[in-house]
Each structure stands twice: as structure tokens, then as C-alpha cells.
Ligand SMILES: O=C(O)CCC(=O)C(=O)O
């Protein structure tokens with residue numbers, strides 16, 4: 001933290017937010033929804049994913065969770081779906097270091113640390129891609145925002161789970177999680193997050209800083225490529241100091257659309273449920289850098305379908321000039 005942080009916010013509060021219905025029948029995106037997105041940098045479409053697609057998805061995710069995430073060998077604990085008591089304070093095996101070369105450079109195929117599990121490795125499963133980034137209903141809205149020229153989806157980030165935790169004074173693991181406001185790197189235009197199960201208040205709902213996309217956009221050199229200016233840290237500090245974060249609650253099947261420069265965080269979690277969310281990215285179909293070029297720039301993230309644009313547009317006063325809306 002730098003010295004300008006004399007009034008550092010506590011990062012342990014947010015406001016629970018449920019999306020008001022702004023939809024008009026027969027429209028993928030109403031004018032009110034568009035206006036809401038432009039102003040706030042996010043939009044929730046509740047129950048957008050058809051129940052037929054959603055049914056069974058969580059079963060498969062659970063199967064993968066149980067098969068792919070190792071439990072601490074010395075722990076007298078097993079995760080069981082049918083026993084919610086076992087969801088609290090998970091005891092994973094130590095996470096191996098992230099690979100420093102090769103395809104998986106920078107990130108293990110599955111990440112498990114404390115309350116957080118990231119199942120990146122199922123991000124190429126066709127049934128998961130069909131659920132969200134390739135889902136025509138979701139894609140139609142993405143096209144309404146970004147234009148027809150969307151890149152074909154190769155992968156998504158995968159399923160991110162947040163497990164309930166309780167402080168255990170004797171265990172030494174007493175620090176309760178705080179918000180971790182940030183924006184994502186590589187190339188960020190439009191991102192989506194789908195809830196695979198209901199996300200009630202204080203159960204780790206995706207948390208956003210409304211309007212921060214307008215501040216952070218101006219703290220980059222290029223419109224979509226991660227390219228922070230000298231003012232980036234100060235812009236981030238301002239967002240966190242001045243904007244009240246919103247914890248997004250929504251029923252299973254809801255999809256959150258968010259602008260690539262929106263400051264966000266995994267949500268606070270004092271509840272009992274596992275927050276199951278699927279993350280994916282949309283970009284326009286424009287020439288991109290190679291994997292090797294990403295590595296050379298320190299922006300290689302194999303688990304995201306966001307390659308840096310070869311010729312990104314320089315930031316101007318019109319932050320929507322490359323979008324269809326705005
Ligand atoms: O899991 C979440 O809610 C947030 C994840 C996130 O922001 C990220 O991985 O970049």
C-alpha cells in the first residue's frame with residue numbers, strides 16, 4: 001500500500017444489490033437496461049439461462065470438484081455435497097506452485113486456496129461453453145453490446161467456488177476474508193458471470209464498484225488491452241475510497257454482464273452456501289498477439305479467452321466508440 005492510503009477503507013463492507021426488472025418483452029436488451037449498463041458498468045439478466053441447460057450442470061461441477069481438488073492428507077475431513085456442514089472451512093491439500101513454463105505457465109489447471117476454488121480445467125468442456133459463452137441467448141446480448149463481430153469462443157475461465165468459512169480461534173485461520181478490489185488484465189471488453197445456484201445475500205456474490213469502469217477506462221492507454229497509465233493507482237484508490245461496492249445477489253441461471261474496466265471482487269461470505277459461478281469473456285474478433293508475445297509482456301493467462309489486440313485503439317474521451325451501444 002502506498003503512503004496516499006492514509007484513509008484506507010476497511011474493505012469489509014458492501015451493499016447487497018438485486019437487479020430491478022428493466023426488461024421489456026420481446027427485446028434482448030431494453031433501452032433502460034442499456035442505459036443502466038452504460039452508467040454502472042454492469043447488468044444482471046435474472047434467470048437468463050434456460051433451466052433445461054442449467055439442470056445437471058451443477059451435478060457435473062460437483063463431480064469435478066470432488067475428483068479434481070485434493071484434500072489435505074492429514075485432515076479428518078471430507079467434502080460431501082449432501083452434508084452442508086462439510087462445506088465450511090474446507091481443508092485442501094497444499095496448492096502446488098504455479099508452473100513457470102509451458103501451456104499452464106502462471107496458473108495451475110485447478111486452484112484451491114482457503115475458501116476459494118477455481119476449476120479452470122473444465123473451461124473447455126463443451127457443455128459448459130454451451131451453457132454460457134456459446135449460449136445463443138447470452139451471445140445475442142453480447143452482440144447487442146459489442147457488435148456482431150464477436151470472436152468465436154475457445155474457452156471460458158471455468159467455475160469459481162467460494163466456500164463458507166468461520167473463524168476458528170484455535171486454528172490460527174481466524175482472519176475473515178475482505179474484498180479484493182481489482183480489474184482483470186490481458187484484454188478486457190465484456191465479461192460475463194453466471195450463477196449456477198442461487199446466490200443469496202452474504203454468500204460470496206460477485207461484488208462490483210458501480211461506475212468505476214468510467215474512471216478506470218481513463219487510467220489506461222488503450223481501450224481494451226491492459227495498459228495502465230501513471231494515474232492507475234490513484235484512480236483505483238479513488239474508486240475504492242469513494243464508491244460503495246454492490247454485492248450482486250440473484251437466482252440460479254442469472255447472468256451478470258460487466259464492462260472490462262469495472263472494478264470488482266469476490267464477495268464477502270458469512271453465509272452457509274457455496275457460491276458457484278461460471279466466468280467467461282467476450283472480445284471482438286480482431287487480430288491478436290501470440291502466446292509467446294503474451295509471455296514476453298507478462299500477460300499470459302491461458303485460462304481466459306482474452307488475447308491482447310495487436311492494434312488496440314488509444315483511449316479517447318469517447319469510451320464507447322468501439323462498442324455498438326453508447
Ligand atoms: O470469484 C469471484 O467472484 C471473482 C473472481 C475474479 O474477480 C477473478 O478471478 O478475476
Ligand SMILES: [Fe+2]
Nearest residue numbers: 182183184264
Ligand atoms: Fe477479477
